[in-house]
Amino acid sequence: MPAESLSSAGTANARLVYMSDFLELLAADAANSSDFTDRSGISATDRARTVLFECLFNHLADDRVASLFTILGFEHDFTCYAIAGYPARSAARSRVDIEKIVADFGGTCLTAERPITGLTGADNGTGRTAVVALIRPVGAATPEIICNTIAPAFDADRPIALGPQRTGAEGAMRSVQATLYCLKAAPALAATAQSLPRPLRTDDALPERALIGDEDARDELIRVVYGSLTAAGPDDPTLLTVSTFLKYGGSLETCAKELNVHPNTIRYRLKRAAESTGWDATDPREAYVLITAIALGRMATAQ
C-alpha cells in the first residue's frame, strides 16, 4: 500500500525517487546534505559516491543508480559484495584502510558511512555509525580472505556482516541492505544463538531480519527453508513431523503420541529431515529458524 511503503521508506526515498535523472540526483544531494557545506577538497567522485550510497541505503537500484555505478568505474554487469561493520577508530580511518587493503589485492571498492538506527528509525546518537564497503572480487582472493584481512579496520568487539556476492546495481543494493539488516539484527542473535559468527553472514540472522521488515529474509525463509520442508510433496511427513515436534517444545514423546507413531520414528524422521533440508529441529537456534519459516510459509500459502 503506497502510504505505508512511502512512510517506511522515508522522505529521503521519496525525494530520490522523484528526481527524474541521475544528474538531478547528484544535484539534489548537494542541495540537502550538510556534508557539502564546506566544499573544499570535495571531488566530483566523492559526491557521486555519496549520492550512490544514499540511493542504495534507500532501496533504489534503477537505471539512474546504474549510471552512478558506471561513473564510479563499476561498469554494467559488475559483480560485488558488501561488508559492513563498526569502525575500529574513526570511520574515515577505517575507510582509508579498507580501500588501501583492497587496492593492495589489486581490486577496487567503494566505501560509505551509515548510522545504524534503532527499530523506530530514530538515530539515538550513540555513535553507532557503520562503515560499508562494496567490493569487486579480486583474483583468487575470496570474500572471506578479504573480510579477514580488513577485519582490523573494524571494532573487534562488534559484529562484522558479509553480504552475498551479486551482480549489477540491484544486486549491489541487496547485498548492502542485507549487511545493514544484519548489523541491526546482531544484538538479537544472542537470544537464540550461542555465539555470534564473525563475520556474520546474511543467512545467520534470517528470523531477526524478517522481524524488522527485511523482505529478502522473509522470501528466503519461505522459499528456501519452508520450501525444503515441503519439497518431497504433500504425502511426505517431514513438515508435519517437524512442526508437531516444535509445537510441543521439542518433546519426542508428546510429538510421537500426537502423531500416533513410536518416538524412534520421530527421531529417525527428524534426523533424515536435518540431513535433507539442512535444518535440525533439535538444535535450539535452528528450531527458531524453522518455527519462523513455518509461520511465514503457512501465512504465504493460506487459502
Place this chain on the structure above:
Amino acid sequence: MPAESLSSAGTANARLVYMSDFLELLAADAANSSDFTDRSGISATDRARTVLFECLFNHLADDRVASLFTILGFEHDFTCYAIAGYPARSAARSRVDIEKIVADFGGTCLTAERPITGLTGADNGTGRTAVVALIRPVGAATPEIICNTIAPAFDADRPIALGPQRTGAEGAMRSVQATLYCLKAAPALAATAQSLPRPLRTDDALPERALIGDEDARDELIRVVYGSLTAAGPDDPTLLTVSTFLKYGGSLETCAKELNVHPNTIRYRLKRAAESTGWDATDPREAYVLITAIALGRMATAQ
C-alpha cells in the same frame, strides 16, 4: 517540470482546503433527505462508510478520517472495537445480521468487506473476503458477549478476531488493523499454538503479526512482553534466566550450568517470572512469544 506542478498542488495547506471540499461533498450528500439520488443506486451514507473503511484499511486516521466518522454519527472521542471474520454465507448477509444484532442490543455499528490477501499482497482469488464490524460498546454488553452473539454470522470453521477497545479515529483504525493482521496470521498459529482461540484476540498472534510487519504488535512485544522481563531493573536475573533457558532449548540443566547455579534455582526463577510477567518460558507457545520479544527488545535497545 513535475516538481513545480507538485508545489502548486501539494502543500499541506492546499491539501486541507481541498480535502475538506471532498468531505463536505460527502457530508452534503449524506445529509440530503433523499438518500438515493445517485445513479449508481448507492446511498450517500453507504458511500461515506465505504470511504471511511478504505481509509482505515489503508492506515489513515487523521483529521480527514475523523470528519468521516462525524458524518457517520461517530462523534469526537467515541469508543469502539472491531470484530472480523469470514462470512457464514454471503458477506452481505453477514453484515445485515451483525448490524441487526448490535441494533437489538441498542448499539450502533459500521460494517465493511475486506479481502484478506496473502503475504505477497496478491489475491489468490479463493474467496477469502472478510467482514469487519466496528462496534460502539452498548450498555452492559461486553465485547465478548457481542462477539459470541454475532458469531453465527461468521464461518464456524474459520477464525474470528476481536480487536481491543479504543478511542477516536486513530483507535478505530488500530483496532481494525489488529483484527485484519490476526486473520492473516491465523494460519501460522498452528505452528506453535496447540489450538486456535475463538475469538482470536489480537494478543494471541503477536509474533506472527510482528513477522508480517504489524508495527503495533512489534511495539507491544517490546513494551509489554520484553518490558515485563526487565521491569525489576538491571540487577534482577529474570531476563538473563529466561533468555538463557530459551537459548538452550528449554534445558534446565544446561541453563543452570551456563549460569553457574543449581537447576532448582532456574526452576524457581522461571516460575516466579511466569507469575510476575504472565509469560511462562516452559510453555512452547509462550516460549516462542518470549524469544520474539527478547529479539525485538534487544534490537530496540541496542547501543
Place this chain on the structure above:
Amino acid sequence: MPAESLSSAGTANARLVYMSDFLELLAADAANSSDFTDRSGISATDRARTVLFECLFNHLADDRVASLFTILGFEHDFTCYAIAGYPARSAARSRVDIEKIVADFGGTCLTAERPITGLTGADNGTGRTAVVALIRPVGAATPEIICNTIAPAFDADRPIALGPQRTGAEGAMRSVQATLYCLKAAPALAATAQSLPRPLRTDDALPERALIGDEDARDELIRVVYGSLTAAGPDDPTLLTVSTFLKYGGSLETCAKELNVHPNTIRYRLKRAAESTGWDATDPREAYVLITAIALGRMATAQ
C-alpha cells in the same frame, strides 16, 4: 529509463503517483481540474469517478485506485470490460444513454470523457473527445450484446472499441488503455485492413498499437503471434518459411528458390501454418501483423 517514462507518462502521472493516499488523490484533482471551478451539482461520487478515470488514463492501478473502485461500488475482484467511442451528439448525452441502457440490463457501469490526442500527445482541439464506459458483465448479456445495444449512443461514422474482460483495478486499467489505443490506431488500419471491424477489438490493431508505444500490444505480438510461429521447436520450418515468404513480398517462387524446395511445399507449409497459428501469411493484413510480430520477436530474442 525513468526520465523517458516520466516524460512520456506526463506530468499528470507524476502528480498522481506522488499523492500518498487516495484521499489526497481526491483532493489533488479538485486542486487542479478546472472541471470543478463551478462546484454546484457536483457530488462526491462524481468527483471520485473523475479521479478514478484520471488514474486509469495515466496507467495507474495501485491500491489507491482499488480504493476508488470500492468507493464507487466496484468491490474487490470485480470483473469488467471497457467500451470506447465518439459520442453521437454530446458526450454528456452519450454517457447518460449508456448508463441507462446498462442499468436496464440490470448492470452497473462507470463512464468518463477522454480527448483522443494525436501522436505528439497534443490535443489538436478538433473535438475528438471519446466517451469511455467501464461495464460490469450482466447476466446473460455478452459484451457484444451490450456493445451493440449502446452503439447508437456513439457516432456511427467513427470507430467503437471493445476491450477485453478483465479483473480488478489492474485489469480495468488495461481494458481502458486497450480501447484508447485502439481509437488512436483506427485511422491507421485503413492502410492494411480492407474494412474497419465494428466494434474494433483490441486484437484488431496490434501492429498499430505497438507502433504508438502500447506495451501490451508489443507483448502480445511477441508472446502470442511470434510464439505461435516458434511453438513447434527449432527444427520446425514454420518460422523460416513464413518469414522468407514475407521477405520476398509474397512470392512463392522466390521463396521456394531461396529455401531450395518446390513451390508446392511452400504453399503446403503456409496453409498448415495458417491452420495451426491462426495467421495466414497470404492475406495482406495478416502478413503485416506477422511481419511486425517477427521483427519484434527477433529483437526480443536476439543474443
Place this chain on the structure above:
Amino acid sequence: MPAESLSSAGTANARLVYMSDFLELLAADAANSSDFTDRSGISATDRARTVLFECLFNHLADDRVASLFTILGFEHDFTCYAIAGYPARSAARSRVDIEKIVADFGGTCLTAERPITGLTGADNGTGRTAVVALIRPVGAATPEIICNTIAPAFDADRPIALGPQRTGAEGAMRSVQATLYCLKAAPALAATAQSLPRPLRTDDALPERALIGDEDARDELIRVVYGSLTAAGPDDPTLLTVSTFLKYGGSLETCAKELNVHPNTIRYRLKRAAESTGWDATDPREAYVLITAIALGRMATAQ
C-alpha cells in the same frame, strides 16, 4: 510530508544552482594538472567522459550536458556523428584503436561502452556490450571513410551503425541514440531486408526503430516518408495509389479494380512515385517502410 521536502529541494532554480556545482567540480578535477588524483585510479577526464555518455544514453541533452561537452573540449556548436558496433576483441582495445585511428586523421573522438539490452530492458548477459564513438569530422575524411577505416576494430560478424552528422549536445545525443536503436533493431531487419547493410545507416531501420519506441524514427517516417507521398497535394493520387496497392498485398489487378483504372495506370503511378519519393512500393522491404509510414502518418493527421 514528501511534497514539502521536495518543494525545498526541487525547484528549477535550485536545480540549476546545485547542478552547476557538480559540473564545476568535474571541470575543476579535469583541469587539475595532476590528472590522476583519484583513489580509484580513474582520471578526472575519464570521469567527465563517462558522465557525459551516461547523459547521452539516458536521453539528456540540456545545458548541463553542453557544459560537459565543453569540459571535454567539444565547444559550443560543434558538429559530430556517432558510430557504434560490437568490439572485435575487448571493448577497451576497440576504444584505443578507434581513438588512435581518428587521431591519425587529425580528428578528435570520445568513446564509451554500452550494453545493448533486449526489448524488456533485461540484460541477458550474453556479452552484447557495444562500443560507441562520437567523432568530430576531420578535413576531407567523410564519415564513410572513417567508418571503413575503423571497421576492423569491430566484430566483422555483427552490425555496425553509422549515425547522422549533427550539431551540439542535442544533435550528439540524437546521433548516439540512433546508432543504439539501430544495433537493437538489426536482428529484426532480416525479417524484411534481404541483406544487412554495413554500415547500417539509421534510415535503414526506421520501422523497427519506431516499433521499439524511437521517437526520432517515428518523426522521420511521418515527416519524410509519409510527407513525400502527400507532398503533391490532396488531389495527387500518389498516396491513394500506393496505399491501395499495399493494402491488396501488391496486386496490380485488385488495386486497379478498386480504384477503377487500368492496371498500367497503377504501374505508371507507382513508378513515378518511386522516382519522386524515393520509396518503391513494389520492393518488399520498401513496401514495409511505406506501410509503417502510412500507418503512422494517418494516426498523426487523424481528426
